[in-house]
Amino acid sequence: MTSFTSCPDCMGLGKQKRRIKKSLRLRYLLELEQFEKANGEGTPPIRPEASLYICPTCAGSGLVSSLDFPKPDKENYPHVAIIGGGIGGTALAVACLHRGIPFTLYERDKAFDERSQGYGLTLQQASKAMEGFGIFDLDKGVVSTRHLVHNPDGKVVAEWGMRKWMQGSTKTSPKKTNIHIARQSLRQALIQQLGSDTTIQWGHQLLDFKDNKDGGIDLNFQVNGKVKTDKADLIVGADGIRSAVRSLLISEKRSPLRYLGCIVILGICPLSALENMNSHLLDSATVFQTANGNERIYMMPYDSDSIMWQLSFPMTEEDAKTLSTKGKKALKEEAIQRTQWHSPIPEILSATLETQISGYPVYDRALLRSEWLENSGKATLIGDAAHPMSPFKGQGANQALLDALSLARTIFKACRPPSNWREKGIRESVLTAFESEMIERSSVKVQDSALAAQFLHSEIALYEGNEPRGKVLKRKGKL
Ligand SMILES: Cc1cc2nc3c(=O)[nH]c(=O)nc-3n(C[C@H](O)[C@H](O)[C@H](O)COP(=O)(O)OP(=O)(O)OC[C@H]3O[C@@H](n4cnc5c(N)ncnc54)[C@H](O)[C@@H]3O)c2cc1C
Incomplete structure (x- = not known):
């Protein structure tokens, strides 16, 4: 490689x-x-x-190929402790590696596939940003070229995407490309850049951390039932929506998890189970959604051999928690009962194995504010730990990837010799600027994702207009 x-x-x-x-x-x-x-x-x-x-030298990726595997520059750059080996944490490790920034990546899970993490992601802006991680071709990714919205009878109320734009148009290039990829395949592609997954400290659950007398930080981890202490110059919480790092920096009371009033039920169905169906919606290049003003189902290619569905509907938090803990059989029954709609929806849901179904109540938090982190010293947050959002705009992983690239680029620029980051402090040299860019970029996505959790479960989902639902509303000044 x-x-x-x-x-x-x-x-x-x-x-x-x-x-x-x-x-x-x-x-x-x-x-x-x-x-x-x-x-x-x-x-x-x-x-x-x-x-x-x-930049003409790297065509915008910020990277050039090298004969040697990059070596960390321990003398000049801060040692970064990355907590959480999900999408954002692994991406940050890769971006640090390429820049010679020393890092250690800690993950609570004992192995890559200790738990099922079966859902797919859509890479939007981040599909271009992947080049910044040295990934120029996501071979497990599937590109969609058409997006359709139906009512429950199957009538198309909206269509957009490359196939629509090319019809009768002189345009020759797509406006943008959305890549659909299994979350674990994306994570695997990032881990490959690290050389091997042994670079990750598996089975390390962060407990707490504090400044030490050498000007760095001591971090305590739970490892095989024992407490282990490591050192670093900077700690980055990339540990997801229930981040331990965040709760040590910002009290839970200040920005508790905020229930968004709905539940999502997800499933992955192999196309081989639908072989007898002759539906143009199963061509592995179409995304479609169907809604009735309350329930909404969204279907997208998961990989070239299967399709992923995401059903969502309003529910009280208590009922959503009860349903998600009832288990996969109950989730499947609930999903089938609510979607006796046009083909191939009922067929896909009934052909989905229970083992491939999961369901969660949907949460976010109040928008992160710079002042909440200004006393956080040598610690910061990225991804869901910083700005969790509903999945309805498909932006959580995209923002986590952009955070990772932005933080590594800021460290590289601000700490390169002859900078005096040790005297100035890592917060003043790096973190204040990084957090300001991250908060400005991601806040609008958090807000739009929360709004989508409402309007996609209303009549607005069925608006006639060949654009994503949020865009139609924004254009008409209704958002
Ligand atoms: C159903 C669904 C669909 C989605 N669809 C999309 C989409 O289409 N596009 C998109 O961009 N986003 C999507 N998202 C959101 C996306 O998955 C998340 O925003 C993204 O994974 C966040 O990445 P992260 O690295 O911040 O956190 P995560 O990927 O959640 O990783 C956090 C990691 O931290 C580890 N960890 C936790 N606590 C500790 C600890 N104390 N010590 C050490 N390790 C710890 C966890 O084990 C985990 O591996 C979707 C989410 C869901 C639920």
């Missing part, structure tokens, strides 16, 4: 700054001088900003 290292021409950022034209710079200086002479009266001139362009 090819190894990668940070692109020397853009310092791993994927973009370079265009020089500001001399004439623009001079004009600004002149206007500034006049403004100052007038004792600040009138409008102050705006400093010209350098525009960015895609």
Whole structure:
């Protein structure tokens, strides 16, 4: 496998700054001088900003291939303890590896597939960002080219996607590509970049951490029933929606889990179980959803051989918890009973094995605020630990991947020699800027995902308009 290292021409950022034209710079200086002479009266001139362009050396990935496996630069960069080897934590480890930033990745599970994590993800903006992790081809990913919305009788009320845009249009390239991939396949592709999964400290559950007298942090883990202590310069909580790191930094009372009023039931069905069906919806390149104003089912390719469904509907928190603990048989029965709709929905649900079904009440938290972390010293959060969101916009993993890349790029830029990050402190050098970018980018996704949990279970889901439901509403000013 090819190894990668940070692109020397853009310092791993994927973009370079265009020089500001001399004439623009001079004009600004002149206007500034006049403004100052007038004792600040009138409008102050705006400093010209350098525009960015895609780095031609690395084509925007921030990486170039290297003959050698990257080595950590322990002398110059902080040692990063990453808590949680899910999507965000593994991605951060990969991004640190490529930049020579020393790290240790700790995961509570004892092995990669200790628990079933069977659901699929849609990579939207992050499908391009995958190149920033040295993944140029997700061979287990499936690209969808059509998205349909139906009413329960099967009438199409909306359609979008590449196939629609290409019809009668002169456009030759898709607006964007959505890649559907099993969560575990994405995680595996990231782990492959690390060289081997032995890089991960499996079976390490973080208990707590505190500053030590050497200017670093001591971290305590539960490992095989014993407490083990390790050291680091920076701790990153990538430990999911019920993050232990977050609860040590921000009290649960300040931003408790917030129930979003609905439950999701998920299943994965092999296409081989539907061989007798002749439905254009089962072509492994179509995403479709069907709704009745209360229940909504969303179907997407899970991999080239199976389809994943996600049924959701409003329910009280207590009922949702009871149903999810009743087990797979009860979840399947509930799903079938609620979706006696057009073909191939009933057929897919009944052909799904109970072992492939799961169900959860849906939660998020109040939007993260910079000031909640300003006293967190050498600790920060990424992914669901920072900004959990409902799955209805398919953004949680996308944001976790973008967080990972952004944090590694900020560490690489802010801590490279001759920076004095040890004296300045990691918070001032790296974390404040990173958290501000992360919060600004992800907050809108958390809000939109919470709104989607409402409107997708209302008549709005059946709005006639060839665009994603949220977009139609935004355009009409109803969101
Ligand atoms: C049904 C469903 C569908 C979804 N669909 C999409 C989608 O289409 N697109 C999308 O972008 N997102 C989607 N998401 C969201 C996405 O899965 C999450 O946002 C994403 O996995 C978050 O990544 P993470 O690394 O922050 O957390 P996780 O992937 O949850 O990883 C956290 C890791 O931390 C470990 N851990 C926890 N506590 C500790 C501890 N104390 N010590 C050590 N390790 C610990 C856990 O074992 C786990 O491995 C979906 C989610 C669900 C439930």
